[in-house]
Amino acid sequence: MxxxxxxxxxxxxxxxxxxxxxxxxxxxxxxxxxxxxxxxxxxxxxxxxxxxxxxxxxxxxxxxxxxxxxxxxxxxxxxxxxxxxxxxxxxxxxxxxxxxxxxxxxxxxxxxxxxxxxxxxxxxxxxxxxxxxxxxxxxxxxxxxxxxxxxxxxxxxxxxxxxxxxxxxxxxxxxxxxxxxxxxxxxxxxxxxxxxxxxxxxxxxxxxxxxxxxxxxxxTFSLLSKEEIARGIKPRPGFSHKGTYGHALLIAGNTGKMGAALLAAKACLRSGVGLLTVNVPKNELPILQTSLHEAMATIREEEDHSYDGYASIGIGPGIGTAGSSEAIVRNLLENYAKPVVWDADAVTILGKNKQWLEQLSPGSILTPHPKEFERLFGASDNDFDRLNKAIELSKQYPLVIVLKGHYTLIAFNGKGWFNTTGNAGMAKGGSGDMLTGMLTALLAQGYTPLQATVTGVYLHGLSADLTLEEQSMESMLPSDTIENIGKAFLFLKE
Ligand SMILES: NC(=O)C1=CN([C@@H]2O[C@H](COP(=O)(O)OP(=O)(O)OC[C@H]3O[C@@H](n4cnc5c(N)ncnc54)[C@H](O)[C@@H]3O)[C@@H](O)[C@H]2O)[C@@H](O)CC1
Ligand SMILES: Nc1ncnc2c1ncn2[C@@H]1O[C@H](COP(=O)(O)OP(=O)(O)OP(=O)(O)O)[C@@H](O)[C@H]1O
Ligand SMILES: [K+]
Known part of the structure; x- marks a missing residue:
């Protein structure tokens, strides 16, 4: 509409x-x-x-x-x-x-x-x-x-x-x-x-x-619809194998913030990815490896950061904004040419180094909430200005901009799509990490950046709406919502 x-x-x-x-x-x-x-x-x-x-x-x-x-x-x-x-x-x-x-x-x-x-x-x-x-x-x-x-x-x-x-x-x-x-x-x-x-x-x-x-x-603006999203879901052919669905890398988590990495990783695994590697600090490795049996890991401190072979990369949840994280961001900008999902601390780092925005690989997805958007692109006088700014920026940069909120706006190539799923039970730490995992998984499976974004944002909110069947807005956690990503995919197939 x-x-x-x-x-x-x-x-x-x-x-x-x-x-x-x-x-x-x-x-x-x-x-x-x-x-x-x-x-x-x-x-x-x-x-x-x-x-x-x-x-x-x-x-x-x-x-x-x-x-x-x-x-x-x-x-x-x-x-x-x-x-x-x-x-x-x-x-x-x-x-x-x-x-x-x-x-x-x-x-x-x-x-x-x-x-x-x-x-x-x-x-x-x-x-x-x-x-x-x-x-x-x-x-x-x-x-x-x-x-x-x-x-x-x-x-x-x-x-x-x-x-x-x-x-x-x-x-x-x-x-x-x-x-x-x-x-x-x-x-x-x-x-x-x-x-x-x-x-x-x-x-x-x-x-x-x-x-x-x-x-x-x-x-310029329209609303996402269930029919449109359902039409875009890729089939999983019988003779497919894990290689068909891509190998994703999540650079997430740090001391005291390993929850962010786990939430992003779980959401990624529940969204259809073939293989997942999570990059974490050495000391935090046991947390990841004991909680998530399906995920592989690489060590943050190791020098050789090769990104070859990854179909998609998501970076930001819980990595912190210290110099070592900045170095990783810079390294990624220099050594990876495919679209990247940028979230949380990685967005803040880009905000501190605005000249790097020009170096983001085409089709990369930026997922700021309004405060992070401000850090990246400056303050807006009002909500309409912020929306219009996102649209203008999407003409200037070959990026997908996800301005998160009650009705999340996805801006790409001068057009904007509002998401209509989701509820105030998502207004909790960890909801954004979940989204990063989902978007990274969809990119890895070969969805175009725009298709990955509209599908991921819609499914993210839909999983939260379906969680309300067993939880209240007060009680629901991103962990509960992640367990309902499956129901959300099924709902689209109804
Ligand atoms: N398809 C539709 O959209 C339909 C619209 N209808 C109704 O028609 C409305 C639009 O009607 P109108 O275009 O006549 O506009 P409005 O009824 O909103 O009123 C505008 C009138 O107020 C004047 N005006 C505007 N700003 C003013 C201000 N600050 N101070 C004083 N006067 C001001 C205008 O000069 C104009 O005379 C819709 O909001 C809706 O309620 C319905 O009748 C059904 C069909
Ligand atoms: N009231 C709401 N209605 C609908 N969706 C909401 C609502 N509040 C939050 N969300 C959604 O939840 C997510 C919150 O992400 P955001 O990064 O802003 O916060 P966060 O969960 O604190 O982040 P993080 O996961 O990095 O801790 C966004 O996708 C947003 O659209
Ligand atoms: K009125």
Whole structure:
């Protein structure tokens, strides 16, 4: 699914109207009906429902929702924010339709007209949607503040009023909704952490916009889908052997950080690799060799670091950032030409030696979390800037950039894919190490760097989601999640 700009969403609307065909007012009616069905079936009806409407089509949705509720004998009061404009055609038509049912329609010209709103109310925010073109000010900002202070349950229609679809609204007044009912597809503004306190829980309502439009449309950002990932999984032919699936090397672990090496190694072994060698300090060798029978080992301190024969290399988990680790990084840059997975301490080392970025082998995968991303590429003003920076960097460098987070972004060659699997149970040390192991295993098996990354990131989150069948988000450990990588592969084959 593509993440569209406000203009593209308008075009999708117009395309549907032309090709379904359906009238614009009927499309609005369908959207409103889906909202009402969702509100009723999720048990959000309260004795007092206050619907705040702007005069654009978002407000039109609000008016149609009010009428559909009233037709089911559910009382609702409408407040229309006056801001000079006459209102869109569909707004006007819905206002006429509502007038025939109720006189309980109020116009707000100044804060004196604000109704009291309290905890017991359900507020429906239909003030502004995808048409917002500047920050809210004056009366518009005041009504948002009034609603936000009320303690009422707030359901935002399409997006919380005040949010821009594809740029930051940091510092602007925005409705803090408990729920957002967004139409047809997720929007970029509903994917970023900086807006999480505004949009609350998000439900995407399928209002039947024409699917063909997406085939004719291009967008920078899109969402990964199960079907797409499942299609890319390589078969394991009967006559294959361990050599078919590659020999991976993980350079991981150090004194006190051998857990990182073990987690990465276990995840690598559970992700289909043919052979695995782990490079560890001499003193830590027994930990690896007694815990993981399938892994071979090489000694960190030994001089001869030959990388010949490895189909892929992952470096970083728990290696530390001391000079000896820097020397290994430099050696790898000079002596290995295939893609490498760069994570954790190795990313920090690259951040300290930015000139080395130019030397990364083409197709290498960088997996920074936002802090590591900052160390590598400098600070960003907001989450949208960081996303756009990752996209720009992916045009500049022949690398796959994995910006980890709730919705991890994978940037490659000027495009970005958001992952939709995973949960907050993964917000624990070790989750990143697991991902490094998985990506290294997939590269070793001959997946292209992009294919390895989207598949690994998706499976990583999916294993964590499947772990919730037997664990809570609090209790689940990366070790549990690794044991469910198998279930995740099976789930893709269903
Ligand atoms: N396919 C779709 O996307 C559909 C969209 N619909 C609704 O239509 C909405 C978009 O409608 P519109 O394009 O009319 O836009 P909005 O309803 O978001 O409102 C924009 C109006 O407010 C004005 N405005 C923008 N920013 C302002 C500000 N800061 N202060 C004061 N006024 C401001 C604009 O000039 C315009 O008149 C969607 O969010 C959705 O709710 C639905 O009716 C169903 C179909
Ligand atoms: N709330 C969340 N929702 C979904 N995924 C999450 C969430 N929190 C963390 N993750 C995922 O877990 C992984 C965490 O990796 P990250 O490197 O940031 O932290 P870490 O686990 O401390 O790292 P390390 O394994 O190096 O100790 C990432 O892939 C991230 O996308
Ligand atoms: K809204």
């Amino acid at each position: 593509l993440l569209l700009s406000p203009q593209q969403i308008q075009q999708w609307d117009a395309y549907t109207i032309l090709h379904e065909p359906i009238s614009s007012i009927d499309l609005m009616e369908r959207a409103a009906r889906h909202c009402v069905d969702w509100i009723i079936s999720n048990d959000h009806i309260r004795t007092s429902i206050k619907i705040f409407c702007g005069k654009g089509n978002n407000g039109g949705d609000g008016l149609a929702i009010a009428r559909l509720l009233l037709q089911q004998q559910i009382p609702a009061t409408v407040y229309i924010l006056e801001f000079g404009a006459k209102g869109t055609d569909d707004f006007q038509l819905n206002l006429q339709r509502l007038h025939s049912l109720t006189k309980d329609i109020h116009f707000i010209q100044s804060p004196d007209f604000f109704p009291p709103v309290g905890k017991e109310d359900l507020v429906i925010d239909a003030l502004f949607g995808s048409g917002l073109n500047r920050p809210l000010q004056d009366l518009n900002a005041a009504i948002v503040q009034h609603i936000n202070q009320s303690g009422a349950r707030i359901i935002a229609i399409d997006v919380p009023s005040g949010l821009f679809l594809d740029k930051s609204a940091k510092g602007n007044p925005v409705v803090t909704a408990n729920y957002t009912l967004t139409f047809q597809s997720l929007k970029l503004c509903l994917m970023v952490a900086e807006n999480a306190r505004y949009f609350g829980e998000v439900a995407v309502l399928d209002i039947g916009l024409h699917p063909l439009f997406l085939q004719e449309t291009e967008a």
